[in-house]
Amino acid sequence: MSRTAFLVLVTFCFALAAPLAAAAYFRWVRAARPAVGVFGTGDVFVMMGFVVVLPFAYLALPGWGLPTVLGLVFAGGLSVGYERVVTHRWLRRGLILGLLGADLAAWAAWRAGAAPLWFTAVNSVVVLLIAVSAANLSAQGGLRLRHAAWFTLGLAVYDLTFATAIPITQKLAAAIQGYPFAPSAGLRVGDLGAVIGMGDLLAYALFGVTAYKAYGRTGLRVALVVVAAFGALAPALSPLVIEAVTGHRPSLIPAQVFFGPGAFLGYLLLRRLGPERRMAEILGNPVNRPADRRARWLGPPAPSVAPAPAVAPAPAAGPAASVAPARPAEVRGPVRLS
Numbered sequence: 035m036s037r038t039a040f041l042v043l044v045t046f047c048f049a050l051a052a053p054l055a056a057a058a059y060f061r062w063v064r065a066a067r068p069a070v071g072v073f074g075t076g077d078v079f080v081m082m083g084f085v086v087v088l089p090f091a092y093l094a095l096p097g098w099g100l101p102t103v104l105g106l107v108f109a110g111g112l113s114v115g116y117e118r119v120v121t122h123r124w125l126r127r128g129l130i131l132g133l134l135g136a137d138l139a140a141w142a143a144w145r146a147g148a149a150p151l152w153f154t155a156v157n158s159v160v161v162l163l164i165a166v167s168a169a170n171l172s173a174q175g176g177l178r179l180r181h182a183a184w185f186t187l188g189l190a191v192y193d194l195t196f197a198t199a200i201p202i203t204q205k206l207a208a209a210i211q212g213y214p215f216a217p218s219a220g221l222r223v224g225d226l227g228a229v230i231g232m233g234d235l236l237a238y239a240l241f242g243v244t245a246y247k248a249y250g251r252t253g254l255r256v257a258l259v260v261v262a263a264f265g266a267l268a269p270a271l272s273p274l275v276i277e278a279v280t281g282h283r284p285s286l287i288p289a290q291v292f293f294g295p296g297a298f299l300g301y302l303l304l305r306r307l308g309p310e311r312r313m314a315e316i317l318g319n320p321v322n323r324p325a326d327r328r329a330r331w332l333g334p335p336a337p338s339v340a341p342a343p344a345v346a347p348a349p350a351a352g353p354a355a356s357v358a359p360a361r362p363a364e365v366r367g368p369v370r371l372s
Contacts, residue, residue: 044220046267050261052162055162055166056173056240057242065175105138112160112163115163137215161232180305238261245301247313257300265293269288272292
């Protein structure tokens, strides 16, 4: 029971942290929007293609090739995603190198005999930051809630296929064990451990931020309920049910098998509220512009005072000007002589 309680607590916290942080990023940061045009259904298939191909590419890398590629991917994702958060280029690069260096140092300490808590904690922060920025780049670049719902439904089919029929997920999970920059978040304390894949966190953040973009706070509330129920509780409690039925406790639960259908049902529920808000509508609202948000917290900027017009100097005193005598008024009509 202690193992299950730890799994539920860690999974619940990380699963909800992803959409909440993504919504906060969406509210306060305007990411650089790439010129990708209108996001369509074909783009969802392109995203699924990357998801299917990446595990095979990771497994084909020899030895240290996998953590090297993951480190470069982490550095690039943080640099692009937080360009508008830390605008100074060298400061941003220094912070990213420091964060990745802390991840590598914590991994080295763990391999040297230290507790794995620090490595899992630092690595989880890095993975969560990448999932939040990647979800916002997609949402602010044109991804809509409808696309996110279909994408998570496709991930459910993908997870079910590659966790049962073709066990690629198990091989990838075993390949990243013992290496730095693991694409997963979680905590490990002694014999207790709980891990969430980076793809799962990305799905939770993507669904949460697109629901927030489409239907505001109502959409975010529904997304949080869906993530808590189908992304955290159902995957964490399902090993107990499977063990009670079969007598065997699985070590790996494909979370998207539960979350994909739940997210699609959440989308169908939100769709009854009306059409989704587009990014152009949000940017057109003064409340959502960065300058107006700063004014709400810091007050309006001081009014600019126009400089007073220059006054021409009075002419210097000189000799009195001659004044011509006034001409008498002209008299019209007959003149009477006395």
